[in-house]
Every structure is written in structure tokens, then in C-alpha cells.
Amino acid sequence: MTDLPTQARVVIIGGGVVGCSVAYHLSKLGWQDVVLLERKQLTSGTTWHAAGLIAQLRATANMTKLAKYSQELYGELEGETGVATGFKRVGSITVALTEARREELWRQAAMARAFGVEVEEITPDEVGARYAHLNLDGVLGGVYLPKDGQGDPSNIALALAKGARQRGALVQERVKVAGITRQGRRITGVDWQGEDGSAAHITCDMIVNCAGMWGHQVGRMTGTNVPLQACEHFYIVTEAIKGLSRLPVLRVPDECAYYKEDAGKILLGAFEPVSKPWGMAGIPDSFEFDQLPEDFDHFEPILEAAVKRMPMLADAGIHTFFNGPESFTPDDAYHLGLAPEMDNVWVAAGFNSVGIQSAGGAGMALAQWMQDGEKPFDLGDVDIARMQPFQGNKRYLVERATETLGLLYADHFPFRQKASARGLRRSPLHAHLDVRGAVFGETAGWERANWFARPGQTAEYAYSWKRQTFFDNVAQELAAVRNNIGLYDMTSFGKLRVEGPEAEAFLNHVCGADMSVPVGKIVYTQFLNARGGIEADVTVTRLSETAYLIVTPAATRLADETWLRRHMGAHRAVIIDVTAGEAVLAVMGPNARKLMQAVSPNDFSNATNPFGTAQEIELGLGLARAHRVSYVGELGWEIYVSADMAAHAFETLWQAGEGMGLKLCGMHMMDCARIEKAFRHFGHDITCEDHVLEAGLGFAVKTDKPAFIGRDAVLRKRETGLERRLLQFRLSDPEPLLYHNEPILRDGQIVGYLSSGAYGHHLGGAIGMGYVPCTGETAQQVLASAYEIDVAGTRVRAEASMKPMYDPKSERVRA
Structure with a gap:
């Protein structure tokens, strides 16, 4: 027993x-x-x-x-x-058969160096020298990692x-x-x-x-x-091939294939573009070292390409055709x-x-x-x-898994969107945006307008590592926000209502900033951990003596709510997710006040509604709440309106704004605008291991209030000094594009990598954010160095700044 x-x-x-x-x-x-x-x-x-x-x-x-x-x-x-363990460091080679793939590999190689991984970019001839059995037709280059292995x-x-x-x-x-x-x-x-x-x-x-x-x-x-979700995963193992000796692992992602030499045989595996989910009715209790039925027809296109790529496979017998299940996430x-x-x-x-x-x-x-x-x-x-709760839906998982297996070897283009299991979460404004040319992306299941196509322009992505189809569209959207008025939908952002007699004390415990503020005040703050790292980056609006509204990024709403619940302790308060209850329209730009005054009888002057305050307003025939706050660095308001009145609010703003040149904008514009203003992007520029002071957010922490999570770590860092600083960079050459993870070189030496990147259309070049070591140095000493950014193997000179390059004194948002 x-x-x-x-x-x-x-x-x-x-x-x-x-x-x-x-x-x-x-x-x-x-x-x-x-x-x-x-x-x-x-x-x-x-x-x-x-x-x-x-x-x-x-x-x-x-x-x-x-x-x-x-x-x-x-x-x-x-x-x-x-x-x-059979572990051997045989090295690995990944080859490119297209220009896009080569740029991806070159960018990965640059990233590897920033991460301390040994890597070489190699020519087709060098690929052949390291893998003599390969047909080099169409091979444009590759990357070699000598310490990769197999086991x-x-x-x-x-x-x-x-x-x-x-x-x-x-x-x-x-x-x-x-x-x-x-x-x-x-x-x-x-x-x-x-x-x-x-x-x-x-x-x-x-x-x-x-x-x-x-x-x-x-x-x-x-x-x-x-x-x-379990999916079928295929590979074959050949019979022993005479004279075959130790080889690096080989990946040919453009042909969905990988090759591994083991004991004189070749294992050929595949990540086919359209996969086969398995076990939808449940995995049998008896499953143990089981194989799934062969499906040679499904594998055959991969094998045909492999025989051309490695001709010796044509004469090699197949010892094993294997099909086994593996699990894939959304x-x-x-x-x-x-x-x-x-x-x-x-x-x-x-x-x-x-x-x-x-x-x-x-x-x-x-x-x-x-x-x-x-x-x-x-x-x-x-x-x-x-992971969002809906992502446990079995039908959703089957549809998404059909795509995600193949994405492992697909081109990992910037802004690439999933094609499967879409359309689940939609803003009340979705249809209004759709008919006006919105091109949607997905975040946490939400369909969000990322950019707007012009009349006659194809309203879809055409992916590339270079300037994509939306490049000029986003430039025009940003110009509207910088010079006139833009309107965009922020409904997807998480909204958590914290209410109760001890809501103020609770939020003072979890937030770095002071929550003992008047009703109507908006506070920018972080949830800190015990090390002073940033667990969440939010705004908190005091709605009443006992109620606050926390606004979070769409992707982190559940994580932020979970953090709050785990730190509630004995405080008498409740947390309610009200994300779906209100739509949010952002009205941003130097003429935003003019538009707001055209649709509402309320007073939007600095005297009545200064930056960082919210007020209840009439909007058209309905009601709304106007938050004077901005993530794009301009005068503007985020308009919170109940879902039932959202369409009316949009129509009211759009009709009044058309004569003023109001332009619809998307999330790509918002990202370009925020990086010009050096606003941090949670999950990239600021994470749980980035100290709030080193992130340049000390202004948002009030250590003179009672004890809060992370207070001691903030005080210690102020005493001991910063070990690194978050800088903003602008490339001197307006042509290259930045995304994230590009190496930062200081006086010729790699010292870090970009945490985020986007194109600064107003500033005239690609903009990046990244941390640079600074132990024992003043800000002036850090900025006195020469900086470069490695873009796919090419070093590009960059201007560095600690203050925002756009509107460093925030005069525009407070206008």
C-alpha cells in the first residue's frame, strides 16, 4: 500500500x-x-x-x-x-531566408550582447562552414550561439x-x-x-x-x-546516417523547422503555421508515455522543404514518426x-x-x-x-492555440496582432470607430483602435521591421494632438473602485503618494514593494469621502486588483472592478478646452478645473465626469461616461469637433506621445525590480506620511544614492526605428538596453528609454558621456536627457 x-x-x-x-x-x-x-x-x-x-x-x-x-x-x-543528463553545448544556428527575418536575427543578436549572451552574426558561407550538410540556397545569413545546447x-x-x-x-x-x-x-x-x-x-x-x-x-x-491547451507536436527521427558527426542545433524558422543531431541521427521538428489542438474533450486518465495518431499529410509540407534544405534526408530512412501533445498558452x-x-x-x-x-x-x-x-x-x-478570466474559456483556447504554436517560428514583427479568437471585448464606441477607419489591436482581449486608416487606404497592418503602413497616419494623429485636438478611446483601461470607511487609510498603506486629498483630486502614484520596486503605476481619483477610483493599464487590471486584495489586511473597504461600467474618451491638444466648452456648460478653466482634478459635468444631453489629466503631454481631459451614454457622448464630441479639425487617434499615437514626454510605460520602463527613485518618480512618493509599503526602501535609497538612472534618448539619424531591448553604449561600451522605444514624430527621430549605471556619479557626469544605440548591429549616435525632451516644464498640460 x-x-x-x-x-x-x-x-x-x-x-x-x-x-x-x-x-x-x-x-x-x-x-x-x-x-x-x-x-x-x-x-x-x-x-x-x-x-x-x-x-x-x-x-x-x-x-x-x-x-x-x-x-x-x-x-x-x-x-x-x-x-x-546528456547535456552537450553543441551551439545553435538560426538562419534567415528573408530580409525581414535577417533584421529580426540581427536585432536579436544585438539584444543578446546587451543581455551578456555570447553570439555571432554569420554570413551564408559561415553558416555552411558550421553546418556542411545545409543547402544554402536562399540563406541570407544567420546567428550562432556557441553555448546553446541539447540534452x-x-x-x-x-x-x-x-x-x-x-x-x-x-x-x-x-x-x-x-x-x-x-x-x-x-x-x-x-x-x-x-x-x-x-x-x-x-x-x-x-x-x-x-x-x-x-x-x-x-x-x-x-x-x-x-x-x-494541448496541441499535437510533430517530429521525425531518421535512421542512423553514415558519417554524421556532432552538429549544432539548427533552426530554419522561415520553413517552420528545427534540426537536432543525436547519436548519428537527425531529429526534424516542426512548428507549423496552423496547428492541431488536441484533447478538447479531456485527456484520458490512462495517458502515459502515449503517442497520438500519425498525420503524415499534415507534416508533409515541412518534410518536403526539409529535404530540399538538407538533401541528405532524401536518402535517410525514417526511424520514428512522432506525434505527441504539448501545452500552449494564449x-x-x-x-x-x-x-x-x-x-x-x-x-x-x-x-x-x-x-x-x-x-x-x-x-x-x-x-x-x-x-x-x-x-x-x-x-x-x-x-x-x-491572464484574464475569460481566457480559461475552452473554445477560446482551442481557437487561439491553433495559431500560437505556429507563432513560435513566425516573424516576430513589432505590433504583430493575433488573428484568432478576436472580437471578444469591445468598447461601447467600437462600431463608431470601426466605420471611421479604425485598425484594431488586442490587449487583454480588448479590441482597441491602434491607428486610423485614411479614406481609400487599406485598414489593416502590413508588418515590417521598417516603417509600417501606419507610420504617416500616426504622424498625422500626433500632429493633431500637438497642434490642435485629438480624440481617442481609453475604455479598456482598468477601473477599480475602492470604497469604505477606511478606504483612505488603506490606499495610504499601498500607495507611495498621499491619498489624504480633497474630493475631486487626482493623484499619480505607484504601488511599491518592500524593495521600493514598482508593482503598479496608476492614477487615483478621490470620488467622495469614502470612495476612490484607481485607473490601471488594461493588461494589469487583474494583477493590480490582486495586489490590493492581498494587502487589504483589516482595513474596512471593498474593491470593485468597474471597468466595463464606464467608457472613457480622451480629448487632448491645445484646443481641447475649446471643444469641451462647446459641448458642456461647465467651467473648464484653470481656476475651476486645474490639472489633476476631476469634476462632474453635463455633456450633450447626458452626464459625465471630466478628469483633467494626460498621458500624451498636452492640455486635455479624460471623459468618463456610463456605458449607456457612451455613444451619445462620442457623437456629441465628434459633431462639435468636426468643424474644429478634431482627429481620431489610436494607441500607437498615445505611445509615441508619451515617450516624447518621457512618461514611463509600466512593464517596460518600470517594473517590480525598478526602484521608484531610480525610475525618476521620486516626486510621486511622499515619505512624510505614515508608514506605507516600500517607505523604508525609499529612505534607504535616498541615503545611499542611486545605482542607475532612467534616461531618455533620441537618435541623431531620423531613419532607424527603436522598439525595445536595443543595447545602450556609453563611451563605446554596452552599459544597458532600452526598456521601451517608439518614433517621436514631433521630435524628429526614434526615442528610447533605458537605465544607465550611475553609482557615485552626478547627473551632469552621466550626461557628459557620448551615447549610442545599437540598432540591428549598427551603432547610432543618441542624445541623452534626464528631463523630458518635450515640454520639460509641463507648461502645456497645465495651460
Whole structure:
């Protein structure tokens, strides 16, 4: 009979490589009473059939940090545990067959250098020299990462499991979690059943959902949302090829293919553009080391291209045609962290075919997070709190997963929009914008007008790394906002109403700024963590003596609400998500006051409605609330109007504004305008690991009020001095474009990378924001250096500034 303890500090559900990594790293931190339960045998879900590619370079610095940690860990595991992991640093080559792909690779190479990853851009001849079997027809170049590797996925997982056991963790196979008990927002234990018929209950302090393809199902059991969908994933393994020796991993993303040499054979895998979701009716309980039915017709186009690309495959027999399931998420990023719906349910699942290269780092980061109670560094890309409740909808997941698998090897163009599972969340103004040429993008399920097509212009994206079809449109929209009036829809931004007799005291506890303000006052503030890092960047409007409205970015509404709930303590207040209840129209530009006076009898003068205040107004035949605030650096108002009156409000503003030259604008314009004004973008310029003072936001922190989260860290930083500063950059050459992650060079040396970038149409060049080390230096010393930005391998001179390059004294917003 299976004999398990009746109590544990943590129960980990799932014995794939990720679950084993979490157990390993928790035990390495000294945790006792760690129990891992695997329903069948370790690795029997997805891990056993993974390709085992281990790459270092990911889309952001912290994801790269985690991938680098994984390959370093796997190189040491065999010595620690005696289990052979098969880890080899064979290097990797990715080749480009188009100019667009080459620019993407060149930009990735520049980013790699900024992240401290060894990389080389190589010519077609150099590709051939490193991979002699390749047909170089159409190859324009490539990138080579010498320290990338490959390994044996199952043995890596088994080595992690053994390492966990050696430190006292219990890793139990053939035991299924049959039920979860909970009380309020906390799990109290798990019911388990062994294959031998035994069953019992384990009381636990917390659980970790590492259930892979079953993660969505286990999430439902725990009352949490874990959006992922299994898809079929195909590869073939050839018979042994005579004379085939060790080769780098090869990726040819333009042909949706990757190649791995192992033991004299070639593994050819695919990320086809249209994938095949699987298991929609549920994954069978009996699933264990199972394969799915072959579908040669589906794989055949990939194989035909591969035979041309690597001619020796034409004569190689196929030893294995493999089809196995792997789990994919709505945005191709895995799920990690504390589930928003519960206070002791952690998640590490949905690894989108990069589970082996991610597992080591993900397990380390999650274990540290569990140990400290806060993220060890910014994990916003993968934090489970980014997922919206609707994304757990099974039909949505099937439709989106059909696309997301293929996007792994698609061109990762800037502003690329998902094509599937669209149209779900719409502003009450959607139809009005649609008929006027709006081109929509998606954020957190919201359809948002990103730009407006001119009459006769095709209202859709044509993606490129260069100037895209909307470049001139956005320039015209920005010109309207800078010189006249623009109107855009901000309905998607999150709106959280905090109300109660202790709402003021509660918000003073979680916000850096002072919330003891008059009714009608708007306060710009941050939620800080204990290190002084920025957990949220919001505005807070006092609506009454007992009620406030917090406005957050659309993508972080749930995360920000979760932060508030977890820090409520004993304060008598409630938090209500009112996002869908009000539409928001932004009226911005030097003539914004003229338009507002034309549609409302209220007084919009500085005397009555100064910057940073809100007032109830009449608008047309209805009512609204006008917030005098701006994210574009101009005089303007955000008009909050109940959803039922939103269409009328739009029509009233549009009819009055047409004769004034009012122009509809989109989110791309807003981003260009905010970066000219050096306004920070949460998730890029400011994150949980960026100190509020180093981000240049000390003006928004009031340390003379009673204790608040992060106050001590702010005071310490003021005493010890800044270690880095956030600067604004403008390229001297007006042609190159900036997006983010481009290396910053100071006096010829890489010192950092851009946290965000956009084109400054008014300032006449690409604008970037980024942190630069400054320990022991004055602001003048930092600015005295010569700066360059590396754009796809070309260094471009840049002007640096600590003050906003546009309207540095904010005279325009206060006009």
C-alpha cells in the first residue's frame, strides 16, 4: 500500500521536468515536507518526448537570465546526482531566408550582447562552414550561439527528482490527486488515490500546479484559472546516417523547422503555421508515455522543404514518426507564480515547447518567490496574473492555440496582432470607430483602435521591421494632438473602485503618494514593494469621502486588483472592478478646452478645473465626469461616461469637433506621445525590480506620511544614492526605428538596453528609454558621456536627457 505523510508544507502536482525542478529548488532552499505527486510515472506526459533543445536567448533580459541558468544547472546536475543528463553545448544556428527575418536575427543578436549572451552574426558561407550538410540556397545569413545546447529531457527531469530526494523531498509516482479541500481563498489539503487502491488526505500549507497538459483541469479543481491547451507536436527521427558527426542545433524558422543531431541521427521538428489542438474533450486518465495518431499529410509540407534544405534526408530512412501533445498558452508565454484567485496556489505550467530550456530557471525563480513572498525579479512576462478570466474559456483556447504554436517560428514583427479568437471585448464606441477607419489591436482581449486608416487606404497592418503602413497616419494623429485636438478611446483601461470607511487609510498603506486629498483630486502614484520596486503605476481619483477610483493599464487590471486584495489586511473597504461600467474618451491638444466648452456648460478653466482634478459635468444631453489629466503631454481631459451614454457622448464630441479639425487617434499615437514626454510605460520602463527613485518618480512618493509599503526602501535609497538612472534618448539619424531591448553604449561600451522605444514624430527621430549605471556619479557626469544605440548591429549616435525632451516644464498640460 502507498504510504504518504498526512501533512506537508507544499504539495507539487505533476512529475514532469517542471515539477521536478520546483521540488529540487525548494529542497535546495532548505524546505522540508516537500511532496511531489505524479499520477503515473515521472516524465510520462510531455517531458519524455521533448526535443531537448536548450537555448539561452529569450525575448527579455529576465527570461534570458532564466534560460542561461537552466543550461548552467544542467551542466552541473550529473556531477551532483550521478544521473547522466546528456547535456552537450553543441551551439545553435538560426538562419534567415528573408530580409525581414535577417533584421529580426540581427536585432536579436544585438539584444543578446546587451543581455551578456555570447553570439555571432554569420554570413551564408559561415553558416555552411558550421553546418556542411545545409543547402544554402536562399540563406541570407544567420546567428550562432556557441553555448546553446541539447540534452536528454527525461534524464534531466530524473536528475532533478533525485537531487530533490537527496535533500529530503518525497517524490511519489502512481498517485493521483483526486480532490482539493479549501477554505475561503486558501487550499487546506489534497485527497489522493494510489493505483494500488490506497487513498488518504494530505493537509498542506500550499500547492504548486505543475500538471502540464492537465494544468487547466487542476486549475479548475483549485478554483484558479490556468489557460492552456494541448496541441499535437510533430517530429521525425531518421535512421542512423553514415558519417554524421556532432552538429549544432539548427533552426530554419522561415520553413517552420528545427534540426537536432543525436547519436548519428537527425531529429526534424516542426512548428507549423496552423496547428492541431488536441484533447478538447479531456485527456484520458490512462495517458502515459502515449503517442497520438500519425498525420503524415499534415507534416508533409515541412518534410518536403526539409529535404530540399538538407538533401541528405532524401536518402535517410525514417526511424520514428512522432506525434505527441504539448501545452500552449494564449500568448506563447508560460504561466508562473501565485494564482490571483487563491492565496496559496502556485502555478508553473504551459511551457509552449520550451519546457526543457525553461524548467531550471522557472523552478529556481518560483522557489525563491515562494520562499520570500515576493518575486525575485521582474517576471511580468510569465506571471499567471496576466491572464484574464475569460481566457480559461475552452473554445477560446482551442481557437487561439491553433495559431500560437505556429507563432513560435513566425516573424516576430513589432505590433504583430493575433488573428484568432478576436472580437471578444469591445468598447461601447467600437462600431463608431470601426466605420471611421479604425485598425484594431488586442490587449487583454480588448479590441482597441491602434491607428486610423485614411479614406481609400487599406485598414489593416502590413508588418515590417521598417516603417509600417501606419507610420504617416500616426504622424498625422500626433500632429493633431500637438497642434490642435485629438480624440481617442481609453475604455479598456482598468477601473477599480475602492470604497469604505477606511478606504483612505488603506490606499495610504499601498500607495507611495498621499491619498489624504480633497474630493475631486487626482493623484499619480505607484504601488511599491518592500524593495521600493514598482508593482503598479496608476492614477487615483478621490470620488467622495469614502470612495476612490484607481485607473490601471488594461493588461494589469487583474494583477493590480490582486495586489490590493492581498494587502487589504483589516482595513474596512471593498474593491470593485468597474471597468466595463464606464467608457472613457480622451480629448487632448491645445484646443481641447475649446471643444469641451462647446459641448458642456461647465467651467473648464484653470481656476475651476486645474490639472489633476476631476469634476462632474453635463455633456450633450447626458452626464459625465471630466478628469483633467494626460498621458500624451498636452492640455486635455479624460471623459468618463456610463456605458449607456457612451455613444451619445462620442457623437456629441465628434459633431462639435468636426468643424474644429478634431482627429481620431489610436494607441500607437498615445505611445509615441508619451515617450516624447518621457512618461514611463509600466512593464517596460518600470517594473517590480525598478526602484521608484531610480525610475525618476521620486516626486510621486511622499515619505512624510505614515508608514506605507516600500517607505523604508525609499529612505534607504535616498541615503545611499542611486545605482542607475532612467534616461531618455533620441537618435541623431531620423531613419532607424527603436522598439525595445536595443543595447545602450556609453563611451563605446554596452552599459544597458532600452526598456521601451517608439518614433517621436514631433521630435524628429526614434526615442528610447533605458537605465544607465550611475553609482557615485552626478547627473551632469552621466550626461557628459557620448551615447549610442545599437540598432540591428549598427551603432547610432543618441542624445541623452534626464528631463523630458518635450515640454520639460509641463507648461502645456497645465495651460
